[in-house]
Each structure stands twice: as C-alpha cells, then as structure tokens.
Amino acid sequence: MMRRQSPALDGFRLMAAVLVVAIHTSPLAGLSVGLDFWLTRVAARVAVPFFLMISGYFLARNQWKGTGKFIKKTLLLYGAAIVLYLPLNLYAGGFSFSQWLRAVLWEGTLYHLWYFPALIWGVMLTRLLLRLEERPALAAAVVLYLIGLGGDSYYGIVSRLPVFRHFYDWIFAITEYTRNGVFLVPLFLLLGARSIRLRAKVSAAGFCLVLSGMSLEAFFLRSMDVQRHDSMYLLLPLCMIFLFSLLLGCNHGRIHAARDLSLLIYLLHPACIVMVRALARLTHTWSVFVESSLPHFLAVLSLTVALSLILYRLRPLPSPARSRAWREIDLDALRSNARLLTQAAGPGCELMAVVKADAYGHGAKEVARTLQRDGIRAFAVACPAEGIALRRAGIRGCILILGWTPPEQAPLLARWRLTQTVADIEHGRALANAGYHVHVHLAVDTGMHRLGIPADDIAAIAEMYRLPGIRVDGIFSHLCVSDSLLADNVEYTNRQAGAFSHAVQQLTDMGIHPGKTHLMASYGILNRSCEGTDYARAGIVLYGIYSDDSPVCRNLDLRPVLSLRARIASVRSLAPGDTAGYGRAFTASRPTRLAAVTIGYADGLPRCLAERGGRVLIRGIPCPMVGRMCMDQLLVDVTDVADTAPGDMVTLIGRDSMAEIRAETVAEQCGTITNELLSRLGHRLPVVAAGQNRSLPHMLKAVLSEYL
Numbered sequence: 251m252m253r254r255q256s257p258a259l260d261g262f263r264l265m266a267a268v269l270v271v272a273i274h275t276s277p278l279a280g281l282s283v284g285l286d287f288w289l290t291r292v293a294a295r296v297a298v299p300f301f302l303m304i305s306g307y308f309l310a311r312n313q314w315k316g317t318g319k320f321i322k323k324t325l326l327l328y329g330a331a332i333v334l335y336l337p338l339n340l341y342a343g344g345f346s347f348s349q350w351l352r353a354v355l356w357e358g359t360l361y362h363l364w365y366f367p368a369l370i371w372g373v374m375l376t377r378l379l380l381r382l383e384e385r386p387a388l389a390a391a392v393v394l395y396l397i398g399l400g401g402d403s404y405y406g407i408v409s410r411l412p413v414f415r416h417f418y419d420w421i422f423a424i425t426e427y428t429r430n431g432v433f434l435v436p437l438f439l440l441l442g443a444r445s446i447r448l449r450a451k452v453s454a455a456g457f458c459l460v461l462s463g464m465s466l467e468a469f470f471l472r473s474m475d476v477q478r479h480d481s482m483y484l485l486l487p488l489c490m491i492f493l494f495s496l497l498l499g500c501n502h503g504r505i506h507a508a509r510d511l512s513l514l515i516y517l518l519h520p521a522c523i524v525m526v527r528a529l530a531r532l533t534h535t536w537s538v539f540v541e542s543s544l545p546h547f548l549a550v551l552s553l554t555v556a557l558s559l560i561l562y563r564l565r566p567l568p569s570p571a572r573s574r575a576w577r578e579i580d581l582d583a584l585r586s587n588a589r590l591l592t593q594a595a596g597p598g599c600e601l602m603a604v605v606k607a608d609a610y611g612h613g614a615k616e617v618a619r620t621l622q623r624d625g626i627r628a629f630a631v632a633c634p635a636e637g638i639a640l641r642r643a644g645i646r647g648c649i650l651i652l653g654w655t656p657p658e659q660a661p662l663l664a665r666w667r668l669t670q671t672v673a674d675i676e677h678g679r680a681l682a683n684a685g686y687h688v689h690v691h692l693a694v695d696t697g698m699h700r701l702g703i704p705a706d707d708i709a710a711i712a713e714m715y716r717l718p719g720i721r722v723d724g725i726f727s728h729l730c731v732s733d734s735l736l737a738d739n740v741e742y743t744n745r746q747a748g749a750f751s752h753a754v755q756q757l758t759d760m761g762i763h764p765g766k767t768h769l770m771a772s773y774g775i776l777n778r779s780c781e782g783t784d785y786a787r788a789g790i791v792l793y794g795i796y797s798d799d800s801p802v803c804r805n806l807d808l809r810p811v812l813s814l815r816a817r818i819a820s821v822r823s824l825a826p827g828d829t830a831g832y833g834r835a836f837t838a839s840r841p842t843r844l845a846a847v848t849i850g851y852a853d854g855l856p857r858c859l860a861e862r863g864g865r866v867l868i869r870g871i872p873c874p875m876v877g878r879m880c881m882d883q884l885l886v887d888v889t890d891v892a893d894t895a896p897g898d899m900v901t902l903i904g905r906d907s908m909a910e911i912r913a914e915t916v917a918e919q920c921g922t923i924t925n926e927l928l929s930r931l932g933h934r935l936p937v938v939a940a941g942q943n944r945s946l947p948h949m950l951k952a953v954l955s956e957y958l
C-alpha cells in the first residue's frame with residue numbers, strides 16, 4: 251500500500267488559525283449558544299497551545315540554539331503588528347501611557363496580539379527553566395500553569411479563599427489575565443519540546459476521551475459561573491498531549507506555505523472583521539454579514555484567507571546575490587578612503603575616481619554612485635562601454651575615457667557626453683575631423699611611452715587646442731615609477747613632472763588656457779604632491795589596497811573595500827592516503843575533513859592560488875586550499891574547524907571575525923599585483939553592498955526578508 255502524504259502538523263497550523271478566527275466571530279451563535287460555547291471556548295482553545303507546542307517542538311529539535319533569532323523575529327513581527335493596528339487603537343480613543351506600557355508588555359495592543367508578548371516572555375522563561383533538568387523544569391511549568399488556571403476559569407472557586415484572592419489581586423494589578431507568557435506558555439513549549447509519542451489508536455482514543463472530559467469541565471464551570479476567563483482548563487494540557495501525538499504520528503510531508511499563511515491569518519483577521527463590517531454597512535447587508543453569525547464568520551474567513559494569500563504571494567523572496575559567491579563592498583570604507591585621499595591631494599585638487607575595469611572588480615555602478623553622493627564629480631574609465639554604463643547608472647559630471655577609442659565612435663562619445671583621451675597627434679586630428687565636437691583631455695607623454703603627444707612637441711600640443719572639431723577641456727600625463735622610492739626612480743619621476751609642468755607653462759605663455767591639469771595617480775598621491783594640478787586620479791588606493799607591499803611616503807589610514815566570499819557546498823571525510831580533486835593532486839596525510847567551496851577560476855580567482863599556499867577563512871579560522879582549483883569550485887582542508895556545514899560562509903579576501911586575508915597577500919602568492927587580481931574578478935560574482943544603505947524602504951525590505 252502506498253503511504254499517503256499527510257502533512258498533519260502544517261495542516262493543523264491552518265486549522266488552528268481558522269479556529270482562532272472562529273473564537274473572534276462566534277460562527278454558531280445564531281444556531282445555539284451552547285454549541286457556540288463548545289466550539290469557540292472549548293474546542294478552539296486547542297489552537298494557541300498547538301502553536302506554542304509546535305514552536306517548542308522546532309526550537310528543541312535545534313537544541314534551542316535558534317532561541318535568540320526566534321525572539322528577535324517575534325519582536326519584529328509584534329512591532330509590525332502594533333503599527334498595523336495603531337489606527338484602530340487611535341480610532342478607539344487610544345491609551346494612556348501606563349495603559350500602553352501594560353498593553354505592549356502583556357496584553358497586546360489589540361485583543362489577539364497578546365500572543366506575541368506571551369510568546370517572547372514564555373520562550374525566555376522556558377530557557378531559564380531549562381537550566382534545571384528537564385523534569386524539574388516541566389514540574390515548574392505545571393505549577394505555573396496551575397497558578398494560571400486559578401486566575402482563569404477556576405477563579406470563582408479559588409478566590410473564595412482570601413489568601414488566594416489577595417494573591418490574584420496582586421497579579422491582576424499588573425496584568426488583566428493569567429493567560430500569558432508566565433503561566434500559560436512554558437508548559438506547552440516544554441510539552442512540544444518533549445513531543446511525547448503514543449500509538450495512533452491510543453492518541454486518537456485519548457484525545458476524544460479527554461476532549462469530552464474537557465467539555466464537561468467547561469460546561470460545569472460555566473454553569474457554576476466561576477470563570478473569570480475561559481482559555482485554560484485542567485484537562486487542556488492532557489488533551490494537547492494526545493492531539494500532538496496524534497498529529498506527529500501521521501505527519502508525513504510539509505505544506506511549506508502553512509507557517510506563513512497561518513501567521514498571516516492570525517495577524518490579519520481582526521482587520522478583516524473591521525473591513526467586513528465597513529463593507530456590510532456600505533452595501534446595506536449588515537443583517538446578512540454581521541448579524542447572522544455563520545455568514546459573518548465565512549465572510550471574515552474568506553476575506554482573511556484571500557488577503558493572506560495575496561500577501562504571501564507578495565512576500566520578498568531571498569536575494570540570489572549571496573547564494574554562491576559574491577563580492578561584498580564596504581561603502582563606508584570607500585567613502586572614508588575618498589575623504590582621506592581628497593585631503594592628501596590638498597586644496598584646489600579634486601579627486602577623479604578611477605572606476606575602470608568595473609572599479610577594479612568592486613562594481614563600478616555601486617562605487618560611482620556612492621562617490622557621486624559624496625560630492626565627487628569626475629570619473630575615469632577605460633572605454634566607451636564603461637562610460638555609457640555609468641551614465642545609464644545616473645552618473646553625471648566628467649567621465650574621462652583613459653584609453654584609445656576609434657575616431658568613428660565620436661558620435662557615441664558625443665551622445666553620452668564622454669570625455670575622450672587624445673592618444674597622440676593623429677588620434678586628435680582624426681577625432682576633430684569626425685566633426686562631433688567631442689570633449690577631450692590631451693595625454694602628454696613624459697616618459698612612459700605608452701600614450702600621449704610627446705611633452706616637448708609643444709607645437710603639436712598647441713595645435714590640438716586650436717582644432718575646430720574637438721574641445722580640449724584638460725591635459726594630463728601618467729607616471730611610470732611613482733610607486734618606487736629608489737633614488738633613480740624618484741629622479742625619473744621628477745623629470746616627468748618637470749616636463750609636464752613645463753608644457754603647461756608654455757601653453758599659458760602662448761595665451762592658451764590648458765584646462766584641467768592632472769598628473770598623479772594612486773602612488774603619486776601617496777609619494778608626491780598634487781599641488782598645482784586640478785585632479786588626482788585615484789585608482790587602486792581608493793579601494794583601500796596597495797598594488798604590492800612596497801613602502802610609501804604618506805601612510806593614510808585606508809580601509810579595504812572588498813571582501814570576496816563564497817560558501818561551503820559539501821563536507822566529507824578522507825582517510826590517510828585518500829586523494830582528492832583533478833589529477834589526484836591532494837593526498838590526505840591524516841584523517842581529513844574536506845570542504846568543497848563554491849568559487850573557482852571562472853570567477854576570476856587565479857588557478858595557481860590553490861597550489862601556492864592559498865587560504866580561506868571559515869568562522870575566522872584560516873584553512874588551506876588543497877588540490878587543484880576547478881572552474882567553479884575549490885577544495886579546502888577544514889579538519890581544524892569544528893562542525894563546518896554546507897552553507898557556511900567562506901572568506902577568500904577580507905575580514906572574518908578577528909582574522910583577515912589581505913588582497914596584497916593573495917596577489918603576492920600568485921606572483922601578481924592587486925590591480926590584476928581584483929580587476930579580473932568576474933561578472934559571475936554579484937556585488938553586495940554592506941554598511942551603507944540606511945534608507946527606510948531598504949531597511950523595511952531587509953526586515954521583511956529576514957522574517958519571511
């Protein structure tokens with residue numbers, strides 16, 4: 251026989267939510283008062299204990315490790331619910347401050363919201379109780395429940411004794427009900443955690459029997475008129491033990507939406523009661539949809555379910571950005587670096603942010619937007635495509651293309667208002683002949699011999715300023731050994747700087763306004779002075795990284811912007827002698843735990859890194875890469891890290907807890923400079939911003955996606 255899929259636990263979540271709606275709409279009141287009492291005050295009283303038990307069940311299955319997160323989520327949700335129902339509170343006349351305090355702490359700001367503070371208090375108290383052994387904890391919870399019972403449906407009997415009456419008077423001075431986090435919640439959390447399992451027949455028979463008993467108990471108490479409230483019965487815990495065991499026994503499979511849906515139904519139904527009333531008044535159907543109890547219940551239920559389904563469909567799905575491997579950029583660090591470099595460049599000199607090669611692998615769009623917000627108005631890229639991408643991302647101001655662009659692209663340059671570097675005399679003339687009045691900066695060759703008009707060819711330089719087909723907005727040169735403090739190299743740089751300022755001076759003497767002048771890149775800013783120029787072109791140091799470990803004159807407190815992260819996909823154990831990976835390049839020399847990590851050379855990581863002492867951080871602990879790096883994965887020895895698991899975050903560059911892997915170290919291991927390492931980080935790695943977006947919509951979205 252095939253085993254039927256019966257997701258009993260999730261199914262009953264939905265059932266319990268419907269029962270709560272029933273409690274607040276009394277569906278059978280029109281039919282029979284007694285029947286309605288039984289449904290809403292007896293049978294439906296299993297709903298909340300069930301929610302508590304299922305919380306305890308899942309918390310305990312995780313050894314109560316998720317308690318902090320659970321409380322945080324519940325708090326967030328409670329906060330959202332308070333805000334949601336605030337208009338109703340205000341409409342009803344609001345509370346005084348002490349009433350607010352009481353409501354928020356214990357009773358909830360609307361009748362159904364007591365559940366959330368109760369859950370929070372209850373979970374905290376239960377954790378405290380569990381410092382005892384399980385049995386004493388359970389015994390304490392039973393005692394608390396009994397005390398609660400005395401203030402609930404047995405109040406009329408118990409309060410006949412003056413001692414008890416005084417005791418409960420004292421409690422009721424603090425809170426209206428004993429149905430709360432102290433007296434009601436711990437017992438059901440602990441019963442859920444124990445999840446006692448009996449045989450199906452025993453559970454079913456036990457449940458029927460005890461429910462009948464509880465019904466008798468309820469009707470008896472009601473006839474005696476001793477109930478102060480009617481949410482707790484002597485037999486309720488026993489009833490719940492049988493019910494939960496019954497559900498657990500036939501629980502196969504899941505309804506994934508059930509948790510969120512039941513929660514939404516619970517949260518929203520009071521709002522729907524209000525809406526149904528308003529609609530009934532508007533459509534003159536009051537007698538049908540409000541006064542007749544069953545149609546009223548059905549109307550409220552359908553509206554609540556419909557609204558819950560809609561909201562459920564609209565819930566934010568997890569972002570795929572951090573699913574495999576990603577580039578995390580610290581925008582606060584970026585802004586701090588930009589400020590420090592602007593200061594270092596000195597007064598009168600602006601920063602031109604070099605964001606070519608996707609901002610050295612940091613994500614040009616995010617980087618440029620952040621800097622523009624902080625007042626930076628000049629950017630440099632390598633080619634038109636990069637410039638256009640920035641314009642599309644809303645970057646205004648000057649975008650200088652540092653590389654050569656074919657003259658036939660002039661219309662494109664004009665269309666996107668990109669400033670083109672003139673690479674040499676022919677390039678300048680050809681751009682002018684294209685006739686689009688493209689804005690340009692002249693590159694001047696002062697000794698790098700890459701691009702530029704020779705610095706001593708002042709006639710050619712002056713000619714460019716007079717060509718009618720282009721507009722020369724600036725002039726610059728590039729240094730080739732400014733990163734070195736060796737005397738020879740410093741001397742060479744001096745000559746380059748001299749040649750540049752001489753050319754600029756000659757132009758001025760000829761009555762030509764040279765436009766914006768710029769000479770220094772990252773190492774120029776660190777090792778020399780930007781005085782007398784208009785821009786400092788900061789590239790690598792803007793990202794808080796040095797090209798390599800050579801010394802510099804000016805030590806700024808720059809912070810690395812990029813962290814490169816991935817995840818553990820799978821962990822396995824190897825015996826000594828076992829090999830792993832392509833070419834069997836790794837042989838275990840001891841019992842080894844090996845993790846596959848979700849990043850490889852196709853993401854831009856140098857393939858040689860794995861064989862040259864590459865490491866990653868897992869929970870702040872350095873772990874060596876082993877074997878050969880694959881296209882999309884690599885292997886890491888995690889023997890020294892306790893309980894690593896799939897999904898754990900792996901850091902390849904950046905900080906994790908107290909440890910850090912610097913880009914400079916990785917570049918050196920691979921025999922290259924950070925500029926190459928970072929600019930190669932591929933487009934398969936999404937850019938995730940950290941430490942910046944404090945806008946309200948973004949934070950709300952973060953909170954929602956945290957919860958749902």
Ligand SMILES: *Cc1c(COP(=O)(O)O)cnc(C)c1O
Pocket residue numbers: 604606652728771772773787788789790791925
């Ligand atoms: C790439 C580049 C820069 C930036 O260099 P960094 O050393 O990274 O600051 C500056 N100027 C020119 C012409 C460039 O090509």
